[in-house]
Amino acid sequence: MKADAYxxxxxxxxxxxxxxxxxxxxxxxxxPRVLLADAEMxxxxxxxxxxxxxxxxxxxxxVRGTILPDATSVPAGxxxxxxxxxxxxxxxxxxxxxxxxxxxxxxxxxxxxxxxxLDPRP
Numbered sequence: 753m754k755a756d757a758y759x760x761x762x763x764x765x766x767x768x769x770x771x772x773x774x775x776x777x778x779x780x781x782x783x784p785r786v787l788l789a790d791a792e793m794x795x796x797x798x799x800x801x802x803x804x805x806x807x808x809x810x811x812x813x814x815v816r817g818t819i820l821p822d823a824t825s826v827p828a829g830x831x832x833x834x835x836x837x838x839x840x841x842x843x844x845x846x847x848x849x850x851x852x853x854x855x856x857x858x859x860x861x862x863x864x865x866x867x868x869x870l871d872p873r874p
Contacts, residue, residue, distance in 0.1 A: 758815070796813070800841055842854070859871070
């Protein structure tokens with residue numbers, strides 16, 4: 753199933769929004785761990801501008817992909833990534849001092865507050 757996932761600051765879980773089917777556009781689950789294949793990292797520019805202008809958070813950045821069944825272990829070769837609207841208008845790799853952009857990944861593991869990408873690409 754195709755879905756969007758974002759970290760919910762109130763529930764401290766990942767909110768899952770359906771991208772297809774009868775529940776399209778609705779939050780269908782709140783999970784502590786999510787695996788997404790063929791992931792795309794999306795930042796809506798208008799939402800980012802609003803955060804910077806008003807200083808209040810809103811949901812404008814998320815990961816879109818195909819939800820996979822949960823695995824018990826994190827695959828080798830994953831790299832941490834994050835998003836900060838005050839730093840850049842895109843997700844960045846955290847383990848690289850140059851903070852290169854990440855817009856796609858073969859696999860994304862969202863676990864607790866960690867976001868990990870396998871084969872991240874600009």
